[in-house]
Amino acid sequence: MIVQTPILALFLADLLSLFLLIPTGLFALQILRHWDPCSGHARQIRLEKRTHLVGAVVALVFLAQLLVLPLFVHTVDRMALQIVGAMCAVGTLNANAWGFPTLLLRIALFFLAAAWLVLHRIDARAPDYPFTRAKYALLLAILPLALATAAIQLAYFVGLDPAVITSCCGSLFSQGNASVTAHMAALPPLPTMVALYAVLALTLAAGLAYLRWRRGLLLFGGLVTLSFPVALVAIIAFVSLYVYEHPLHHCPFCMLTPDYGHIGYALYLPLFGATALGIGLGLAAALARGGSRRALLERSAPPLVVTASAGLGLFALLAAWLSWQSNLILLGY
């Protein structure tokens, strides 16, 4: 079952990523132990020379990891046709115990890789390596996550058995269950709608305030990060109902299928992109305690704040448009 082009591509991406990340992890240890920009010691000069090459390699790996998450989701969605009982990605992910852990690890890796890329981008815009140590500390935190993701994904795909009958989204997102997802599905639409648009409005206001006064980047990053779970809950609670035009169909994955014009990708890509930028900016703001770092952020962060705000704005508009154009009457009947 694993001899399929997208699965082999996922394996290859993980294999190449680890092949490049493990040596850079050793380099990161050297940076954490010996990095001292004030020193003219030969070791420091050597670290400075190599950090450019290592940084470029890690950036390449993490850019690839940003593409691996949508590839993974698309692959498990397409595989639903081969798994008995599966109607969408949920069925494929439920086919064995490693499916959802793989997805959650992939999402965590996506956000941490994006946060690293944001730090790297800002760090490269200053002559004095302000975020270098933090960047490599984060790399060391990401490395075990990348290893675990690769291992669990391997266990998941190797363990897939087309003869096993799986349960699909109907059972996972059914309002009658006691699971977390069922509780999300059971949330009342109107308060969830209000919560979603209030959080998004607050986040966009924080973004505008930062662009105007260059203050509150940490708040903006925090609000973007908070918007992500709120948006996911909202998708399960009411956006999905409007998309499927069915009052009991809460699945956040079915909207990725061709039956619904792959509209889910249009919702998720700006949401995930904006969240990734928000986490990176929040992290950079938390680390920028010194004057020079803050000045650097004031120069480097605004385009990223604009992009993250645009992503969230796009998500909000699309969610509102999907609710407005739907034939389902969820409120006021």
Added chain:
Amino acid sequence: MTARVELQGVRKAFNEDRPNCLWAVNGIDLSLPAGGVTVLSGPSGSGKTTLLTLIGCLARPTEGRVRLDGRDISGLSEPFLAALRRQTFGFVFQRFNLIRGLSVLDNVMLPAYPLGTPYRRLRERALDLLDALGLGHRVEAQVEWLSGGEAQRTAIARALINDPAVLIADEPTANLDTELSLAFVEIASRLRAEGRTLLLSSHDPLIREATVVDRIVELRDGRILQDQARQGARR
């Protein structure tokens, strides 16, 4: 326009960690005040050219720091180094390194293109520089047609096109006769009067004895043998 250059414990090895490792510069501490003419002197292989490339950000030291106006420039990443080289340092190479097939004017204008100066203003500046160096009549000539002195003055004009604070010249009179060497000394005197920092490597006695020189740093085997300040250099 002037810039202060400081070197602290600078060493540079070639083929490091190999049997044929060579320490071309081996522990240089040097402070070059803003403005003035400093000559690095010494026999072939003493480390003059390597030291110039380290100061001019053409190479990185293996150990130690180079600072420009107190700011460390030896650890900068390549984009910052490129910007610094363009805006702060002008180079006159020993063999001038003019680009064959291009005219004198194009050679002079070339280092300024990345800065995005409007073409008309850039051309005017290049023509002014060439006029000031006595090459106004040769602007359209191909550089392979130039005499040694003309090639050298073209290289100087090219080094000055971005109005650098520091001019670095590696053996600028090595292939020139006495008359042309004296002409170079005259140009150096004018640049010094403009407030630029000039750093020359030379073992030409004519340069060493020129009254325009403020300081002579004698090198041997990558180390400073003697650092001699000259009193009453011509202003």
